[in-house]
Amino acid sequence: MTAGGHRPPLQLCYTPAANEHMLKRLSIVSLVLIFLITTSSHATTVQRLNLEDLVKKANRIVVGRISDSRTFWSDNGKLILTSYTIEVRETIKGQASRIVELTTVGGRVGDLVLHVSGMPSFAQGEDAVVFIENSGSYSTIVGMGQGKFTVTNGEVSNNITGLAFPDGRPGKPLKMPLDNFKSQIKQLVGL
Secondary structure, eight states: OTTTTTOOOOOOOHHHHHHHHHHHHHHHHHHHHHHHHHTTTEEEEEEOOOHHHHHHHHHHHEEEEEEEEOOOOOOOOSSEEEEEEEEEEEEEEEOOEEEEEEEEEOOEETEEEOOOOTOOOOOOOOOOEEEEETTTTTEETTTTGGGEEEETEEEEOOTTTTETTTTTTOOOOEEEEHHHHHHHHHHHHTO
């Protein structure tokens, strides 16, 4: 204290080590903020696909029932994948087979869960129309949720929740009677 009862002004001493420490803290805080901002949107940006686009991009289009699934680590151990077995009831496009294996990114292995916004999943016993494309050594769904149509009470519908599109406009799920849907697909395929 000084003679008048006042404290001397606080003096800060900046050393190179202190500056480096402060920069590291600011960098970490910045990265955390960027992560929170980018992950708070919870959407995966994909190309908007209409029915004609889905048909063109698909190697196969099948109607079937999910009979089994298994979740596993990718070969490089970096991703959790889920493989679904579909018992095919009808092949609308592509090579006919009784069973199709589809693989999606995401799932649960032990206590670890990987969720990819907009990536469709299936329930055992679920009926669906699926637009399939090859991705590396796997068969997967065209356009994520845009290419999986659940069949319920004679109607099909897709779920595009979790998807964003480059033009910024919201997507619209498609819903219609199954027979009309299959007829439109067959017309686009040229059957």
